[in-house]
Amino acid sequence: ATSHTSEVTEYRGKIECICVRSLIADTDVAFAARYHSSNTSLYLTGKEFESILENLYERGYVLVDVEDLIDQSDPSYLLERNLKVPKGKKPLIVVIEDLQYSASAYNCGTCRRLVLNDENQVCGEYKNSAGETIVSRTAEAIGLLDVFVERHPDFTYDGAKGIISVSGHEAVFGYVVAAGELEDRNAALSAVNLPQLTNITNDDIDFARDTVTQIVNVLKDNGWKFASCTYSYIQDCRNTEKEVLVDDHTKWMDQIGSLFGEVHILVYPNGNYIYGTDDRAVYFKNRGFRIFFGGGATPYHIYGDNYLFVDRAMMSYKTLNRKAYENLFDYTQIIDPARTKNSDQAQG
Numbered sequence: 001a002t003s004h005t006s007e008v009t010e011y012r013g014k015i016e017c018i019c020v021r022s023l024i025a026d027t028d029v030a031f032a033a034r035y036h037s038s039n040t041s042l043y044l045t046g047k048e049f050e051s052i053l054e055n056l057y058e059r060g061y062v063l064v065d066v067e068d069l070i071d072q073s074d075p076s077y078l079l080e081r082n083l084k085v086p087k088g089k090k091p092l093i094v095v096i097e098d099l100q101y102s103a104s105a106y107n108c109g110t111c112r113r114l115v116l117n118d119e120n121q122v123c124g125e126y127k128n129s130a131g132e133t134i135v136s137r138t139a140e141a142i143g144l145l146d147v148f149v150e151r152h153p154d155f156t157y158d159g160a161k162g163i164i165s166v167s168g169h170e171a172v173f174g175y176v177v178a179a180g181e182l183e184d185r186n187a188a189l190s191a192v193n194l195p196q197l198t199n200i201t202n203d204d205i206d207f208a209r210d211t212v213t214q215i216v217n218v219l220k221d222n223g224w225k226f227a228s229c230t231y232s233y234i235q236d237c238r239n240t241e242k243e244v245l246v247d248d249h250t251k252w253m254d255q256i257g258s259l260f261g262e263v264h265i266l267v268y269p270n271g272n273y274i275y276g277t278d279d280r281a282v283y284f285k286n287r288g289f290r291i292f293f294g295g296g297a298t299p300y301h302i303y304g305d306n307y308l309f310v311d312r313a314m315m316s317y318k319t320l321n322r323k324a325y326e327n328l329f330d331y332t333q334i335i336d337p338a339r340t341k342n343s344d345q346a347q348g
Contacts, residue, residue, distance in 0.1 A: 030109030055329030113174020271295015
């Protein structure tokens with residue numbers, strides 16, 4: 001419904017790309033003294049993410065599909081495509097980082113998994129400070145962005161939403177979808193004093209895979225794209241041996257790859273990218289990856305030998321006041337008052 005409803009023009013210039021992790025859904029869990037973790041500075045609250053979207057919209061940004069920047073019809077040669085946007089708008093790419101929902105983030109008030117509600121909408125599910133299970137579209141960045149576009153259809157061009165990057169060593173969207181994930185999942189649960197997953201059968205895993213597949217299909221239908229951020233969320237791919245990367249990608253394909261279909265995007269964890277001419281990057285290109293995301297506060301993209309490289313700007317409480325982000329939003333309008341209302345808490 002939002003396709004080509006206004007005059008479009010070719011855009012040649014810098015393309016902003018912002019990246020967020022899973023959001024803090026419950027600020028009481030995140031910031032109350034009895035729960036408080038310094039790791040909350042890595043995450044935005046739902047209110048902060050929504051405020052960023054409002055600022056971006058007011059400043060004329062529009063969501064675009066990164067794959068519209070390339071013609072990948074030839075597997076051996078990537079062609080540059082001229083990006084088109086509605087006249088007067090500036091392009092924006094959104095990446096949501098590593099939606100596996102590790103148990104280690106539970107004490108930061110994040111969601112524990114994605115679910116579909118009765119209207120077949122993707123929601124976040126979390127436990128509040130009273131121990132109650134809450135399901136809400138606006139508990140996670142996916143639903144918040146979907147709702148924002150419903151209110152402001154001109155915030156997207158051709159129905160584009162964002163990119164969801166996925167690892168799999170512990171879970172996918174909060175679900176154990178392969179036997180190989182169980183040991184890591186139970187170790188993470190144990191570390192936060194939660195019960196282990198026991199008596200998990202193949203039928204349980206098949207049910208979890210079916211559930212994730214349903215969620216993936218809904219997301220695809222609503223304009224979302226998917227990326228790998230390596231199976232193990234390798235912290236420093238740049239200094240990782242090729243054999244390790246090959247083994248890791250094999251696990252990604254064997255255990256979770258079939259849930260997402262063809263994936264052409266690789267998001268390097270922590271922005272620690274590998275140069276496109278490196279033999280390890282060539283391996284990834286030969287496995288079908290055509291778009292690679294690194295990390296950087298200022299917009300940057302470049303076309304290389306059969307690939308497109310894009311820097312993403314990481315949004316967290318620790319980074320919001322960067323001078324490089326002044327064109328995107330007013331920092332003073334973003335910070336959630338819930339971060340400072342408890343005098344016992346300290347943010348880094």
